[in-house]
Amino acid sequence: MLKRIIFIVLVIILIMAGLFTSVKLVKKIENNKDKITIVTTLFPLYDFAKEIGSDKVEVTILLPPGVEPHSFDPTPGDISKISNADIFIFTGEFMEPWAHDIITGIDNKKLIVIDASTNVNLITPAHNHEHCEHQEHHHDELGNKDPHIWLDFDNDKIIVDNITNALCKADSANEAFYKTNAEDYKSKLDDLDTSYKTYLANCQTRTIVFGGHYAFGYLAKRYNLNYLSAQGLSPDAEPTAKDLIVLVKQIKKDKINYIFYEELTSPKIAETLANETNAKMLLLNAGHNITRKDLEENTSFISIMQKNLQNLMTGLECKQ
Numbered sequence: 001m002l003k004r005i006i007f008i009v010l011v012i013i014l015i016m017a018g019l020f021t022s023v024k025l026v027k028k029i030e031n032n033k034d035k036i037t038i039v040t041t042l043f044p045l046y047d048f049a050k051e052i053g054s055d056k057v058e059v060t061i062l063l064p065p066g067v068e069p070h071s072f073d074p075t076p077g078d079i080s081k082i083s084n085a086d087i088f089i090f091t092g093e094f095m096e097p098w099a100h101d102i103i104t105g106i107d108n109k110k111l112i113v114i115d116a117s118t119n120v121n122l123i124t125p126a127h128n129h130e131h132c133e134h135q136e137h138h139h140d141e142l143g144n145k146d147p148h149i150w151l152d153f154d155n156d157k158i159i160v161d162n163i164t165n166a167l168c169k170a171d172s173a174n175e176a177f178y179k180t181n182a183e184d185y186k187s188k189l190d191d192l193d194t195s196y197k198t199y200l201a202n203c204q205t206r207t208i209v210f211g212g213h214y215a216f217g218y219l220a221k222r223y224n225l226n227y228l229s230a231q232g233l234s235p236d237a238e239p240t241a242k243d244l245i246v247l248v249k250q251i252k253k254d255k256i257n258y259i260f261y262e263e264l265t266s267p268k269i270a271e272t273l274a275n276e277t278n279a280k281m282l283l284l285n286a287g288h289n290i291t292r293k294d295l296e297e298n299t300s301f302i303s304i305m306q307k308n309l310q311n312l313m314t315g316l317e318c319k320q
């Protein structure tokens with residue numbers, strides 16, 4: 001009888017010890033995974049999330065390096081990345097029309113989804129082809145809002161707030177940390193805005209001629225510039241010969257000496273315009289996505305925008 005009791009006690013001790021170790025193991029695994037995982041679509045969202053979350057977050061960007069984002073469609077692997085994350089941040093319905101279906105299809109009740117354009121005042125593109133009779137290729141864009149909201153530094157501050165709120169919700173213990181980082185970053189955005197206002201105040205021309213798609217509407221509006229783009233809201237529709245002729249006339253009439261070209265797509269439209277008008281070419285990087293080289297060099301949203309300011313000052317021939 002005594003032997004039997006000792007045996008039972010031993011078994012109970014063994015079970016308890018086992019339970020105790022496995023609890024410890026589970027804790028250990030959880031500790032390794034204590035970073036908040038964030039999946040973003042475009043580069044600015046990725047960069048902002050890293051700035052705010054710092055060492056407490058693990059951020060991934062869905063777009064592979066160098067890929068043009070307007071034609072991007074997520075793979076099943078991307079969808080599984082989103083569903084396993086703590087937070088998913090997308091730009092908005094006009095940039096990622098695929099996001100809505102994916103979010104509603106995901107079975108992860110804990111996933112926090114952030115539409116970065118929440119509280120942002122979306123603008124409708126001002127078409128530059130007023131005297132153009134070929135309106136058909138813009139027709140499907142009527143009613144569409146300009147999705148390039150990150151090209152206005154006040155919008156970026158709203159986006160930063162949206163991301164910060166999500167982080168505070170996912171990890172309330174570190175709320176003060178996230179809020180401090182967000183404030184620091186927003187003051188850098190204010191500095192950037194001040195530089196743009198100062199250095200773009202006194203320029204030979206206020207017209208940006210862009211041999212790419214309609215990406216810089218917000219920036220042009222903010223700094224009181226005219227923006228003429230060869231394409232519409234997305235880079236997949238080719239401009240017609242007539243569109244190009246209208247632009248060439250305008251360039252000659254306004255004595256414009258620089259044509260801007262976009263990142264990640266072929267600069268051939270800008271080259272055509274430059275060749276026709278003897279203008280020089282400069283990069284204006286909308287920062288949708290970055291290349292592998294940029295990623296390795298730790299290129300930031302702010303550094304891209306500083307280079308853009310340099311090129312705008314050259315291209316618009318601004319005096320300091």
Ligand SMILES: [Zn+2]
Nearest residue numbers: 070215233288
């Ligand atoms: Zn774009």
